[in-house]
Amino acid sequence: MKKYFYPVIFEPEEVGVSVYVPDLPGCFTQGDSLEEALDNVQEAMGLFLEDIDPKDYPKATKPNEVDLEGQQFIMMVAFDKLAYDRKYNAKAVKKTLSIPAWLNNMAQERNINFSNLLQKALLNELGVTQQ
Numbered sequence: 001m002k003k004y005f006y007p008v009i010f011e012p013e014e015v016g017v018s019v020y021v022p023d024l025p026g027c028f029t030q031g032d033s034l035e036e037a038l039d040n041v042q043e044a045m046g047l048f049l050e051d052i053d054p055k056d057y058p059k060a061t062k063p064n065e066v067d068l069e070g071q072q073f074i075m076m077v078a079f080d081k082l083a084y085d086r087k088y089n090a091k092a093v094k095k096t097l098s099i100p101a102w103l104n105n106m107a108q109e110r111n112i113n114f115s116n117l118l119q120k121a122l123l124n125e126l127g128v129t130q131q
Contacts, residue, residue: 003078007063046084
């Protein structure tokens, strides 16, 4: 999966930093430090984009086209959908599948864990490493 980059406006406050993503209306957060604000905005971006198909993600504005005021500054921030999903959408999903009875019998005789085997096979097929 690819990463999606959006310009993000950071505004230092008396205490902490406020953050706003102009291309994702209503996507804003804050943090006590720049590092915390950056972590929080990546999570906020994930919440905003969570139920949107990546092909329908809003197009990112060019950083030089974003108007800034006062002490605001802009950074391009990456949203990594795979990393977000691994962190927040890792709950197990039940799947029903069919295999020949003879194959099922052999696997059960060898105490094969079907869920574990399927997960490994899918990771391999998709070229994704387990983290």
